[in-house]
Amino acid sequence: MSTKKMNKNNEKIIEFDEGWKFIQTGIAKLKNILNGHQDEKFSSEEYITLYTIIYKMSWQQPPYDYTLQLSIKYEETFIDYIKSTVIPSLRGKKNDETFLRELVKRWKNHKIMTKTLSGFFMHLNFKRERNHPHITIEEVAQSCFRDLVYLEFKHKARDIVIRLIDQDRDGGEIDGDLVKNVVDMFVEMGMNYYVNDFEKGFLDSTCDYYSRKASKKWALGDYNVLNVEECLKKEKDRVCCYLHSSSEIKLLVKVEEELLLLSRMYKFPISQEC
Numbered sequence: 001m002s003t004k005k006m007n008k009n010n011e012k013i014i015e016f017d018e019g020w021k022f023i024q025t026g027i028a029k030l031k032n033i034l035n036g037h038q039d040e041k042f043s044s045e046e047y048i049t050l051y052t053i054i055y056k057m058s059w060q061q062p063p064y065d066y067t068l069q070l071s072i073k074y075e076e077t078f079i080d081y082i083k084s085t086v087i088p089s090l091r092g093k094k095n096d097e098t099f100l101r102e103l104v105k106r107w108k109n110h111k112i113m114t115k116t117l118s119g120f121f122m123h124l125n126f127k128r129e130r131n132h133p134h135i136t137i138e139e140v141a142q143s144c145f146r147d148l149v150y151l152e153f154k155h156k157a158r159d160i161v162i163r164l165i166d167q168d169r170d171g172g173e174i175d176g177d178l179v180k181n182v183v184d185m186f187v188e189m190g191m192n193y194y195v196n197d198f199e200k201g202f203l204d205s206t207c208d209y210y211s212r213k214a215s216k217k218w219a220l221g222d223y224n225v226l227n228v229e230e231c232l233k234k235e236k237d238r239v240c241c242y243l244h245s246s247s248e249i250k251l252l253v254k255v256e257e258e259l260l261l262l263s264r265m266y267k268f269p270i271s272q273e274c
Contacts, residue, residue: 054120087148
């Protein structure tokens with residue numbers, strides 16, 4: 001890279017447009033990798049060069065300190081990629097499981113993109129501390145995905161996962177790894193998001209499931225025993241397979257209360273034995 005301007009140590013000043021043009025080539029390569037071009041990889045030289053350019057651009061003396069401009073471009077990179085690539089790919093998936101697989105893929109890619117770009121831009125964290133002490137560039141990247149992707153698709157994802165778990169309860173085969181990966185996304189957004197956006201709806205739907213099952217048994221004249229312990233064991237196993245461990249007690253209490261209520265309502269005998 002060439003420039004006529006020099007700093008007081010007789011080092012070349014990197015102008016913003018010149019530096020950002022080079023950084024964009026690295027971002028374009030990363031996008032190609034995320035879009036499936038696995039044959040493209042960053043060489044050690046490329047990685048070090050990108051890191052060094054961004055480092056210099058954020059530590060040059062004013063008016064050539066481009067920390068603010070780089071922070072803005074960093075965030076815009078995620079926003080532009082999400083709007084141009086991620087959201088259209090998700091809106092185009094009509095099949096439930098295909099949608100979930102695409103969502104898992106895009107979340108995984110986002111984490112790779114965050115890790116890679118945060119490595120290049122890591123020195124922005126040191127400079128940002130002065131004005132944004134609690135917001136790292138990694139958190140900026142996560143907020144982009146949360147605000148643009150998660151908030152739009154969280155209810156659809158939750159509802160599909162609930163339907164799949166109900167299918168599992170009915171003895172059907174489901175992709176357990178897929179369900180777990182989607183639930184993990186809720187957890188990785190933050191436990192408050194997991195509890196409010198997934199767990200509450202899941203617990204309510206669990207009550208609805210057992211209510212529907214009991215109503216159907218009653219309508220068919222099937223008064224066979226409700227085996228509470230067996231149901232609780234299966235639900236505990238589902239927590240191990242799909243859910244966060246913090247959901248276990250809440251789920252088991254909910255199921256036991258619902259089954260006891262249904263037994264009184266429909267006059268089912270109850271067994272506490274496995």
